[in-house]
Amino acid sequence: xxxISSNYLETGAGRxxxxxxxxxxxxxxxxxGRLPTISLMHAPTIAPGVPSDYYERIADVDARxxxxxxxxxxxxxxxxxxxxxxxxxxxxxxCGTGGFLRWAVESGRFASIAGADLGSDAIDFARRRVPxxxxxxxxxxxxxxxxxxxxxxxxxxxxQHVPEPEVDESLRELRRVLAPxxxxxxxxxxxRRLRVERDDWRAYSRDALAETLERAGLVCxxxxxxxxxxxxxxxxxxxxxxxxxxxxxxxxxxxxRLKSAVGARLLAAEARWLSRAGRTVPFGHNLLAxxxxxxx
Numbered sequence: 001x002x003x004i005s006s007n008y009l010e011t012g013a014g015r016x017x018x019x020x021x022x023x024x025x026x027x028x029x030x031x032x033g034r035l036p037t038i039s040l041m042h043a044p045t046i047a048p049g050v051p052s053d054y055y056e057r058i059a060d061v062d063a064r065x066x067x068x069x070x071x072x073x074x075x076x077x078x079x080x081x082x083x084x085x086x087x088x089x090x091x092x093x094x095c096g097t098g099g100f101l102r103w104a105v106e107s108g109r110f111a112s113i114a115g116a117d118l119g120s121d122a123i124d125f126a127r128r129r130v131p132x133x134x135x136x137x138x139x140x141x142x143x144x145x146x147x148x149x150x151x152x153x154x155x156x157x158x159x160q161h162v163p164e165p166e167v168d169e170s171l172r173e174l175r176r177v178l179a180p181x182x183x184x185x186x187x188x189x190x191x192r193r194l195r196v197e198r199d200d201w202r203a204y205s206r207d208a209l210a211e212t213l214e215r216a217g218l219v220c221x222x223x224x225x226x227x228x229x230x231x232x233x234x235x236x237x238x239x240x241x242x243x244x245x246x247x248x249x250x251x252x253x254x255x256x257r258l259k260s261a262v263g264a265r266l267l268a269a270e271a272r273w274l275s276r277a278g279r280t281v282p283f284g285h286n287l288l289a290x291x292x293x294x295x296x
Contacts, residue, residue, distance in 0.1 A: 045121040055097045055125045062099035065252050066260045067227075070267025071286065072103065074226050075154075075185060077274040078290050082183055087111040088151040091177060093140050094118075094158030098126030101133050114150070116143055140170040148179040159188045163200045171216030175293060183292050184218060189241045190225045190287030201243035209289050218291035224274060225284035229266050232283065241285050 062068045076083060088110050092100050095115030104113050114134040117123050123137050136144050140155070140162060153174050162170050174184050191203035204212070210220045225231075234240065255263070273279055 045119060055119075055122055059097040059099065059125065059129065061252055061254075062097070063102070066255070066264040066267070067252055068099065070264055070271070071187065071226065072100070073268060073271035074274060075187065075288065077271040078222060078224065078288055079152075079183075079185060080275070080277060082152065083109055085151070089114075089149065089179070091115065091143075091145065091150040091153045093143065093153060093155040093174065095126055095135070096122050096156075098130040098133065098135075100154065100156065101126065101130045105130060105132050110152075114145065116140075116145075141166050141173055143173050143177055145177045147176055149177050151179050151182040152185070153178055153182070154185045156187045157189070159186055160202050160204070161200055164196075164202075165199075167212060168215055171213060171218065175217045178293055180293065183221070183290055184213075186213075186289045186291070188287050188289075190231075190284050191240065192283065195240075197243045203241050203285075204287055206287065209287055213289060213291050214294070217294045219294040220289055220291045222278070222280065223287070223289045224280035226270060226274075226281055226286040226288055227267065227284040228270060228281050230263060231285040234285065 082088075089112045090101075090104055090110045092098075092104075092113075092115040095101055095117050096119075098115060101113055101115050104110050112134070113130070113132060114136070115123075115126060115130070116136045116138045117126070118137065118139045120137050123135050126133070126135050138144050140158060155174070159167070159170075178184060186209075188209065189203035191205055194202065194205050194208040196202040206223045206225065210223050213220055270281055274281065
């Protein structure tokens with residue numbers, strides 16, 4: 001089960017809006033990390049083909065649904081001691097409605113917190129939810145922040161939606177804003193083999209994700225699948241992550257008490273397993289990578 005980040009907006013109308021940002025790439029003010037004064041009248045407000053209350057649905061579940069809570073525990077386990085480092089600067093790329101950023105603020109672990117999302121409605125929602133954060137409307141490939149601005153960059157379920165020709169450029173942007181000694185934590189769709197359904201949707205294998213990150217100058221410290229048992233059960237029934245459509249937005253709905261309890265326990269067990277350095281999970285429909293800047 002994977003949610004759709006609002007960076008699904010990298011497709012269709014989102015791609016057109018992205019050209020506005022592309023024209024800003026060479027401006028000094030942009031590269032110094034100051035957001036240029038431009039009209040956002042052409043910026044997308046919400047992902048095409050999803051309900052008008054899409055962001056409300058995400059915000060309603062990302063703080064309490066067992067899958068989101070379990071994935072957060074797994075991400076903390078993968079990050080390990082990095083979470084205890086003092087005075088870290090955090091950036092969430094494709095931050096959506098700000099669920100992860102809200103947790104980051106309340107955890108008290110970070111000196112500064114920022115987020116970027118291509119959807120202006122998402123950023124408006126996140127500003128109400130996380131007023132402490134520096135939030136910008138921007139695609140992954142054109143982040144309006146200075147070089148080496150952040151110690152930890154996270155991105156949840158965004159990469160699979162970035163159009164294929166823009167993947168390398170987008171990941172190089174994550175590398176650019178990452179400070180020396182920092183790390184990138186990515187979560188995306190997982191598959192045993194790289195599976196591409198559309199130009200703007202894919203499920204990565206562990207090797208394919210590592211190779212993709214390495215092309216952008218990032219070296220993987222750990223790449224692991226997640227959500228093992230439920231993914232195996234889904235695969236046995238012929239189910240796997242699929243590209244979004246107007247009838248399937250990917251936002252999880254409320255589950256019964258039994259499924260919620262079982263799912264929560266299974267993900268908690270994975271988090272405990274992954275809390276030991278070097279451990280991985282062999283299969284899952286979710287895939288996480290922890291990467292650091294490579295040489296050069």
